[in-house]
Amino acid sequence: MKKSKPTILVVNDDGITAPGIKALMDAMAEIGRVVVVAPDSPQSGMGHAITIGKPLRLDQVDIYEGMEMYRCSGTPVDCVKLAVNKIFKGKKPDLCVSGINHGLNNSINILYSGTMSAAVEGAIESIPSIGFSLDDYTLQADFSHCIKYVKELAQQVLDNGLPTATLLNVNFPAGAHIKGIKICRQANAKWAEEFDERMDPHKRPYYWLTGVFQMNDNGEETDVWALEHHYVSVVPVQFDMTAHHAIPVLNSWEFKV
Template identity: 80%
Template sequence: MTKQKPTILVVNDDGITAPGIKVLLEEMQQIGKVIVVAPDSPQSGMGHAITIGKPLRIDPVTIYPEVEMYKCSGTPVDCVKLAVNKIFKGRKPDLCVSGINHGLNNSINVLYSGTMSAAVEGAIESIPSIGFSYDDHTFDANFDHCRPYVREIARQVLKNGIQAGTLLNVNFPQGQLKGAKICRQADAKWAEEFDERLDPYNRPYYWLTGKFVLNDRGEDTDVWALSHGFVSIVPVQFDMTAHHAIPQLNAWSFKL
């Protein structure tokens, strides 16, 4: 009996026409049956936002030959929710992959990322999930050196599975790759600034700017791996409980 190919949901946050999603779906076609559900416009930085105040639309599109594709009017997380409930009709895909994002989603960026939030939603739905990101924001970014890793990491997840409640955050540096490293998320943050300007009516408006501040010199982090030419693979969980803090809080005496 011929083994049935796995079904793979492909999503992103850069929009259904972004070059990164084309690379991802092409690599997933080497592994299984691909269904793409992606935003109809860029949704970067949306985090885990969902649409609740207006209707959602999901429409089939023909962009690449022999690929089942749908554009969604909502967020990356909306795409996963609609895919599971309407496209797959409650039948879970074997794998959910998100990206390839134009720009890194390492360290604290994972919290803001629409790419990673789509993968997180896949994991919440008990689907083995991976988010892929590349350190190049340009539209014509060359993803060729990422391709073998994308394919192999996806194959390993399908073969071995991922522990319930977790997913993988995979980031690629530019240049020649030295290999892949399993990492922890680096302790870093964005020190934001807001560039204030005036509109033609002399009213202020603001552009978000800032710089990435690294507070972590460990050599086991995603930031270190990427800066030294390695692909970083960070296991991520959506249980945000600070378990280590529970004993301290239990020692408090609440005088109520």
């Protein structure tokens, strides 16, 4: 005997008009009752930012027929907080899904990603949460090959739940030739920055942040490896950032204060 239709909160960081969130809300509508709360403008790279110095707007909008949607003036994390507090009013949704992001959020990108931070915030609120991202930055990105995996992973999380205080970071390779799902760890990698320095018309310099992804990990159990080998990467994520293994090291220090 099945329980009633689950309620699913859909968020993203590319903004409420992005094709990626349309693909995600349509997929989720096949599984449950969908409520969309998304930023009114692109918020890529916002990480876990919240809005504390200015007030927020939250307005219901009618973009796609039959879809309950709200646009928010804040960050992706603000969207989740407002959804829980002002829309669900304490009766939490059964699932929070974020994305589908235009661009990968594997490896170290999880820290910079508004998409993943929204999913992390869902997990902090004890809502089973998943972030989805595709290896295609363009607004023309084709999400169609992701949909069956998105639905399967959402259903598995609804059926099985997730270990306490964890969420999923799911990344898709571009193109249709997917070999399957791989459970992975976050690859050890970073961005090597290369600021593009330019001069404004007033002869003052300004800088565009660019960079090269620098892989420092040969492991075959990483998300980077999985994506390079045409798997969907699934990394279980936690928000306890304690380096537990470092506690005994620090306890061996002799403080002179």
